[in-house]
Amino acid sequence: MKALLFKAANAPIMYEEVADPAPKDGEVVVQLKAASMNHRDNWMTLGMYPKLTPDVIPGSCGAGVVDGREVIINPNIDWGDNPSYPNQKTYDILGMPTNGTFAEAIAVRPDRLVDKPAHLTFEEAAALPLAGLTAYRALFTKGRATKDTKVLINGIGGGVALFAFQFAVAIGAEVFVTSSSDEKIAKAIEMGAKGGANYKEERWAKGFTKQFGRVDVVIDSAGGDGFASLLKVCNPLARIAVYGGTRGMSKLSPPDLFFKEIEIYGSTMGNDEEFLKMVELVNQQKIRPVVDSVFDLSDHLKGYERMRQGSQFGKIVFRIK
Ligand SMILES: NC(=O)c1ccc[n+]([C@@H]2O[C@H](COP(=O)([O-])OP(=O)(O)OC[C@H]3O[C@@H](n4cnc5c(N)ncnc54)[C@H](OP(=O)(O)O)[C@@H]3O)[C@@H](O)[C@H]2O)c1
Known part of the structure; x- marks a missing residue:
């Protein structure tokens, strides 16, 4: 499949052919339709983010399809039992050091999936997870x-x-x-x-x-x-x-x-219950995320440049396939 790859700080993010995701026990593979950028994706390219690992697929936010179900992905990985504070031994955010959403497909645990709000396009839905939760x-x-x-x-x-x-x-x-x-x-x-x-x-x-x-x-x-x-x-x-x-x-x-x-x-990110409440609010109030711009995944450098300039109003989204 095609994906973006983080290589090193102060080096460009590459668009390359990589191996398809190999799901571990219980994981499912989501075919991604859209993904969105967060400022952390920019911090990584500047070397200003923890756990930077070469050849990881960045991206915390995505929307796609698994077995005909349209979903968005909760970017929290193993927040832990305390709703007030993530477990520092287990907690990670999708997209560094774990492979993220800037790819044609991703393997995730099914408990990370939430139905895509029906009133949103895939591009709008992909804008929601990390920023909406925070x-x-x-x-x-x-x-x-x-x-x-x-x-x-x-x-x-x-x-x-x-x-x-x-x-x-x-x-x-x-x-x-x-x-x-x-x-x-x-x-x-x-x-x-x-x-x-x-x-x-x-x-x-x-x-x-x-x-x-x-x-x-x-x-x-x-x-x-x-x-x-x-x-x-x-x-x-x-x-x-x-x-x-x-x-x-x-x-x-x-x-x-x-x-x-x-x-x-x-305040950092949010726990899984807050994620569900956030999606509920979006559904109830029919909130539409503001999408600043949409680029093909292969055109990702334009998205990174737009974020660096700070000229956006809303989310920068990558269209996948
Ligand atoms: N703790 C967390 O869980 C968490 C989650 C997400 C993001 N963040 C952090 O939050 C920050 C924003 O993230 P984002 O993804 O929303 O970024 P973003 O979409 O790139 O937004 C950056 C915005 O910051 C505003 N800004 C820049 N300088 C400012 C200043 N001096 N005073 C007031 N506003 C200023 C600008 O607003 P105007 O264009 O209107 O001037 C700019 O559009 C980043 O530092 C990111 O790392 C933290």
Whole structure:
């Protein structure tokens, strides 16, 4: 079969002929129709990801068909028994060091498969698993968002950020966004945001609070210099859920944190129960993942380049076959 292969850090991902997947005891082979990129796929190419192993097929998200059943794949491998924290001895994410979804087929345990939401195309469904799961845990388990909360999604262009945004809008919360791009803010407003600010503008937080007031929940994957501003836009008792650190180390002003009794949570992926609840929400609310662009698997370098530039709004998807 054809697949993408990780060779080494700072070397291109290759499109090659590889052996068909050999299922181990109880595993089934899913014929993949589409797969989507996550930022981890980019971190790998930069050598900034753990357990990098040559000749592994990357890709955590996929949708396909097994025995006539249309499925999506839960990217969690052996989360373990504690819903709050994955077992560090057993836990892995599909697509490094285990072979992933950037291939024509994949062998997985049947308990990783969930019916593809019927209202989604394969490309939309492939966009959902990892980013949808991460967004669900950050927004609901950590952020405790409800219809009565004001939510700010920082950096709306990101794959996870857009799911957190769509989920928050779907439950009726009042949702705001930031972005480096006024165009992306305008798109979010078309999709139900109440307003937004460009985080590239110095002192954006001041203008934001003047115009929209403060928020109860912040969802962030950037960190970096901008993190301190997120505290400024928080109401007392707000929750900030952090699932990424794209912009690296952050400084913050302790008084901004403690006077308002703000809670900051780290959040990674989500457990299997959260995965099922996330898919249930997508089915109930007929949520359609935002697909930024679709490339043939053989044209994968264009997808990697688009993610590196950060120009996407939503998920970058590979069409398979
Ligand atoms: N912990 C986990 O389980 C988990 C899961 C998934 C992802 N992550 C991490 O979360 C991050 C995002 O992942 P992704 O797959 O959603 O990536 P992505 O689709 O590539 O999104 C990146 C987005 O980050 C935003 N951004 C960049 N610099 C920013 C800044 N200074 N302030 C605010 N936003 C900024 C940009 O938004 P605009 O274009 O709107 O400016 C950009 O579109 C990555 O670091 C990734 O490794 C962690």
